[in-house]
Amino acid sequence: MKQLNEVIKEVAAQSLSRGEVDLVIGWKKGDLWWQSYPAFVEGDEGVADLIWDPFCVPNLSRYLLEELDDKSKVAIFVKGCDALGFNQLLQDKRVEREKVYLYGIPCDGLVDPRKLEAAGHKWLSEVRRDGDELVLVSKEGEQRVKARDFMYDKCLTCRYPNPVTYDQMLGEAVEAQPQERFAGVEELEKISDDERFEYWARQFSRCIRCFACRNVCPACSCRECIFDIPEPRWLGKAKELSEDQFYHIIRAYHVAGRCVDCGECTRVCPVDLPLQELNRKFIKDINELYGEYDAGVDPETEAPLVTYNTNDPAAFTES
Amino acid sequence: MSVSAEEQAFEPLIIVFGCNWCSYAGGDLAGTSRMSYPPNVRVIRVPCSSRVSPNFVLRAFQRGADGVLVAGCHPGDCHYVTGNYYARRRLSALRRFLEFIGIEPERFEVHWISGSEGAKFAKVMGEVTEKIRALGPNRKMRDVR
Numbered sequence: 001m002k003q004l005n006e007v008i009k010e011v012a013a014q015s016l017s018r019g020e021v022d023l024v025i026g027w028k029k030g031d032l033w034w035q036s037y038p039a040f041v042e043g044d045e046g047v048a049d050l051i052w053d054p055f056c057v058p059n060l061s062r063y064l065l066e067e068l069d070d071k072s073k074v075a076i077f078v079k080g081c082d083a084l085g086f087n088q089l090l091q092d093k094r095v096e097r098e099k100v101y102l103y104g105i106p107c108d109g110l111v112d113p114r115k116l117e118a119a120g121h122k123w124l125s126e127v128r129r130d131g132d133e134l135v136l137v138s139k140e141g142e143q144r145v146k147a148r149d150f151m152y153d154k155c156l157t158c159r160y161p162n163p164v165t166y167d168q169m170l171g172e173a174v175e176a177q178p179q180e181r182f183a184g185v186e187e188l189e190k191i192s193d194d195e196r197f198e199y200w201a202r203q204f205s206r207c208i209r210c211f212a213c214r215n216v217c218p219a220c221s222c223r224e225c226i227f228d229i230p231e232p233r234w235l236g237k238a239k240e241l242s243e244d245q246f247y248h249i250i251r252a253y254h255v256a257g258r259c260v261d262c263g264e265c266t267r268v269c270p271v272d273l274p275l276q277e278l279n280r281k282f283i284k285d286i287n288e289l290y291g292e293y294d295a296g297v298d299p300e301t302e303a304p305l306v307t308y309n310t311n312d313p314a315a316f317t318e319s
Numbered sequence: 320m321s322v323s324a325e326e327q328a329f330e331p332l333i334i335v336f337g338c339n340w341c342s343y344a345g346g347d348l349a350g351t352s353r354m355s356y357p358p359n360v361r362v363i364r365v366p367c368s369s370r371v372s373p374n375f376v377l378r379a380f381q382r383g384a385d386g387v388l389v390a391g392c393h394p395g396d397c398h399y400v401t402g403n404y405y406a407r408r409r410l411s412a413l414r415r416f417l418e419f420i421g422i423e424p425e426r427f428e429v430h431w432i433s434g435s436e437g438a439k440f441a442k443v444m445g446e447v448t449e450k451i452r453a454l455g456p457n458r459k460m461r462d463v464r
């Protein structure tokens with residue numbers, strides 16, 4: 001079987017040369033071995049740059065929002081979590097399905113460079129996936145390690161490694177091996193209100209409000225964002241705890257019931273805020289109160305907070 | 320433990336978002352029936368409990384509220400038919416989340432009070448005020464500037 005790395009170049013070249021799409025969004029290598037960046041390929045020149053490697057973590061579907069403004073059809077590569085994000089954009093009516101061609105990539109987990117670094121694997125030239133192992137290439141030669149030890153936390157809890165939607169699937173389906181995803185939330189639920197307050201106050205106070213977590217999110221796709229509008233100015237500019245709380249509560253609330261749990265927000269945060277625990281708190285509560293719901297799996301369903309049942313329970317005393 | 324002067328003199332500030340069609344009318348009825356409820360309560364009239372965005376709730380806490388209450392029509396009695404069904408889901412999710420951030424859940428309550436329930440309006444306001452008085456001032460989400 002051909003390597004996926006070759007297949008993606010072939011399919012991209014084909015659809016561009018046949019004029020089926022105006023643009024292919026994929027990944028290309030960055031300057032360093034642990035960087036794989038989004039690539040925007042419009043003609044033959046860029047095709048050779050396209051890659052698939054253990055660092056292709058950026059979700060590409062959000063780029064459709066801008067690219068589709070002036071293009072009639074765009075092809076993108078989607079991993080499992082990217083496909084969920086794409087479906088969320090569909091459900092929120094932010095992209096038109098006919099204008100997108102999806103190449104599905106079954107994903108067996110991507111590598112967190114910081115886990116490699118923490119284990120002393122710093123000066124590498126390449127990292128390859130080989131079955132359950134990673135091949136770490138450096139000047140000294142090759143070394144094999146267990147892939148799961150170095151995967152992103154979000155990949156360890158991934159339940160949909162195979163894209164739930166696609167036009168063409170590239171590669172063989174992989175088996176999901178998800179760890180329990182609510183363990184972190186449950187730990188926090190156990191401690192007292194005051195301890196939780198201290199914990200989150202400490203976390204929130206580190207936020208530099210760069211908004212990367214909002215900008216990367218496939219569920220945060222409003223044309224006009226409440227955090228940007230000057231009138232009324234809901235979010236002030238001051239570095240003050242209550243402003244940080246406002247940002248984080250409202251960000252998480254806005255995606256409640258629509259967050260696909262892709263973990264992109266947590267990955268891009270420059271100060272490592274555990275944002276996924278916030279999103280997952282909403283997911284867990286909504287599941288408990290209003291029934292299990294997996295955002296992004298079926299764009300035809302209604303998100304749980306935009307619908308109701310007349311006999312719904314409440315998390316307050318109804319009298 | 321000694322009680323500070325501030326705590327001794329503590330009078331909680333309760334912000335109530337009252338739905339125009341039921342709870343606000345319930346408050347009016349309490350007034351015209353000469354039923355008293357604590358002056359700690361400040362009512363802000365909204366068209367429907369589902370109009371209450373979490374932004375309002377957080378802003379109230381930031382600007383000095385010790386407790387926030389949303390009061391709307393009983394489920395099934397919404398003037399707009401379904402508004403309070405949406406509110407029930409959304410405010411439930413919000414209440415649990417505030418608790419997760421460390422805010423005592425008693426500080427954010429939701430009650431269904433109809434236009435004919437003047438006595439209930441007065442009773443709920445009294446109970447909420449006493450609960451918050453016992454909890455003490457909210458210092459966890461206050462804009463200290």
Ligand code: SF4
Nearest residue numbers: 217259260262263265
């Ligand atoms: S909130 Fe975070 S985990 Fe949820 S969809 Fe957005 S980026 Fe993904």
Ligand code: SF4
Nearest residue numbers: 207208210211213269
């Ligand atoms: S990415 Fe991190 S630092 Fe930036 S706004 Fe989000 S939480 Fe704050």
